Amino acid sequence: MDIKQLNKANALNEEIRELDLFINSASKVWAGKLSIKDKIMRFISNSYGVIESKEFKMNTDIKNRVLDVLKEYKTELEEEFKSIT
DSSP states (O other): OOHHHHHHHHHHHHHHHHHHHHHHHHTTSSOEEEEEETTEEEEEEOOBTTBOOEEEEOOHHHHHHHHHHHHHHHHHHHHHHHHHO
């Protein structure tokens, strides 16, 4: 393993650790929100009782994936609305 691979592995390990902490915290609360600040989209879990709010800064790839999920959810809601009306 050369220094470039080591640096990349360390960066990936840090991002995995940060994401794991966020997922662990966010999965314990009922709601969260998306926020755009300083041109960076963030996913923020709401605080609840002793569980503090956590924030995950999304890079472009994960932001686009989250937006794809939201678009899919919107389509499902539109289809449900059409079935009601």
